[in-house]
Amino acid sequence: MRVGLITPDPGHPLLAATAALLTGDRHAVEVLDPRAGVAAAGSGAPADVYLLKARTPSALALARELERRGAPVLNSAAATERCQDRTVMAELAERAGLPFAATRAFGSAALLVSASRLPWPMVVKSRRSRKYDLVARVDDPAGLRELASSWAGEPVVVQAFAPNDGWDHKVWVVGDQVFAALRRSELAPDDGSPERSGVRLPDGWAELALRVGEAFSLDVYGVDLVATGTGAPLVVDVNAFPGIRRQPGAPRALARLALARAAGARDAGAALSRRA
Template sequence: MKVLVVNDIVTNRSRGLAVALERRGCETVTAALSEIGFDTGSPSGLAIPGLGAGELPDAVLVRSVAAGSFEAITRRLGVLHALARLGVPVWNSAQAIERCVDKSMTTFLLQRAGLPTPATFAVEGRDAAQAIVAHEAGPLVLKPLFGAQGRGIRLVRSTEDLPPEADVSGVYYLQRYVPRPGPPFRDYRVFVCADRVLAMMLRRGDDWITNINRGATPEGLVSPDGELEKLAIAAARAVGADFAGVDILPDAEGRLFILEVNSMPAWSGLQSVVAVDIADAIAEALLDFLAARADTPASLLPASAAC
């Protein structure tokens, strides 16, 4: 079995995925989406580095997609759509990645699934954003629509705190601030794979933005009542992710709110405080999925899994 690991930067974590797959008898090929081309002269319509002309992998595991222009990202996600159209299982699918990269769609899907998420607004233009800030009684959190690791997040208490349109590409994604005790502040990262929680951690930090790269400290966590696991699994299902890092925040009264679902989650901080080998668990889950899929009649497979 040949698995394509999609990654723009090869790190210890992506190498861990390849090692885990190879330990289970797979051959792995690693390539960035930017290196995979559409080629109508190829039998498959794609040209994939490391594979023969027209050759396709048995599965694709998406570790990361590099930032780029709107045109570049559209083309790269098009490659994933094309692979799925050719019948190649893709973890995570282009659709799941699109849903998670766009925070407005993530929160829309969470709300439609009946899951607890803070009141959220996504509008174009500073005038529309000012109207929301003026209407809301408490502070709001402004986040980049496309962004990760806490970069570009700011607290908005009044219309004067709103940045110029040029700073946010004209789009204001505003989420009601969830009050909680601190410092230290805390929230949870729950790693879900194939409808199962692999690991969880509590992030504790002096900053209300509790990302590990901003200085927060990870701590291993076992949920005594299972509520975190239930919410995280439901959130991953809501966006259609095969694996995901789900960020969950407790308010001052202990109520839980889902903030984000990351379809290309980093797990260095999490791996440092849990016993389970996350890369190994992802590899095992993918191969279990492929084995189950091989036993399923083609007529019962979802439409996205067949040409």
């Protein structure tokens, strides 16, 4: 099989370990740098499957071109893009009946200062999910004015702050395999606590994470869950193809998923050829 990696960083631990497993089993691994845009696809036959570990416009354009040529891409360009807009994320979650924080959008952080019916305390996030985006708890109007002065033109969403124990359940899914860790919330005081890997999720939480994947059409993704005051889980974020670091078994799960998807695409193509 030929497996393509769409990434500017093939040395990322998850990708490097996955590539080593694939090449060790005598599969070919090719790297496409998305910074080259659609040109990175070349003119030859596409690989049997691609792993999209990038979210830039050029990466999405490259993934769409490969999909147009009939190659499966994990995750698809459309699914990856959906996870970048937190208003779309909230709408999808609501339609799927997922326990997602109620979300209200504003054209800019500056507009929050004069907004009515704000849910104090609240969480303010950049509407577009990206590296170094805005995610902050705001407890009062003074704190809001300070935030707005620094992020005045940033399109944002607002969610009511859900009381919790200060820990995020970081849940990662690769196909149908679920990995989990506990990480101190970025909204909680930093007490120096390290991430706790290999944690056991409460009953039903793994199934909830898999439902998120179905709703968002994702194959490799992360879900941030918090336990509310009642102990019930609340989905606070969804990420397409996160790093999944320090999770033994994740590279092998990713290699298996890539090969299974490639084989499925080949079988489907062969069946179409026979019918033709």
